Amino acid sequence: MNKTLIYALIFILSACANKKESLSSFEQKNPVVIKLGKKYKKIFRINIPIGLSVKNKSILNKSFITIDYKYTPYSKGIGEDIYISKGKELIEVKNNLKKNITPYTSNEYIIYSRYRLDSLESTQKQFKSYIKRMLAENKDTLHIGTVKEFKIKHKVLFEKLTKNDSISIQFLDDGKLGERITVPVKW
Numbered sequence: 001m002n003k004t005l006i007y008a009l010i011f012i013l014s015a016c017a018n019k020k021e022s023l024s025s026f027e028q029k030n031p032v033v034i035k036l037g038k039k040y041k042k043i044f045r046i047n048i049p050i051g052l053s054v055k056n057k058s059i060l061n062k063s064f065i066t067i068d069y070k071y072t073p074y075s076k077g078i079g080e081d082i083y084i085s086k087g088k089e090l091i092e093v094k095n096n097l098k099k100n101i102t103p104y105t106s107n108e109y110i111i112y113s114r115y116r117l118d119s120l121e122s123t124q125k126q127f128k129s130y131i132k133r134m135l136a137e138n139k140d141t142l143h144i145g146t147v148k149e150f151k152i153k154h155k156v157l158f159e160k161l162t163k164n165d166s167i168s169i170q171f172l173d174d175g176k177l178g179e180r181i182t183v184p185v186k187w
Contacts, residue, residue, distance in 0.1 A: 020058035021101075021171055023183045026051040030090070030110055031143035032150045034127065036134045042119050043127045045078070047112040048147060048158075050185055052167055054109070056101040063100050063172045069113050070182070072164035081112040098172075115161045126154055147187065162187060 071077025
């Protein structure tokens, strides 16, 4: 056999053995957002952003519908908001619509996970200065810095909220749901 044919066969066989899609999370610089319940003057939700890269290593277009942020335990989370970044602007992506990735490219998404915060005084006192500021400025939403800054300022709470979380995508295979790929969230 000639060498070109051997190399072509090796390439084809190795391509078949490798995963055609991959997911990886990455830290990015969008702000952590807190939400205030004005009636009770307590922070009831915190939205923490994480980046997700979805790679297509195949010669074919790949598609999926939803990006699932899995909270552990389930009860601490209340969904997610999905965005793509266009320059400095975040554009919301509907999580129930088909998303396509062309061959040998990747799409990057920003996922804002939404965590419930308990109303215990020990949790709420961490946010006392933010609550005071929000009430004075008549705001129910406040950006409180990057994930990196939040991890430093509220280390125990951050670990409690994000421990064992994962992100999952189920690619379409001939129009039907195919294999689910799940990766742990790495902060």
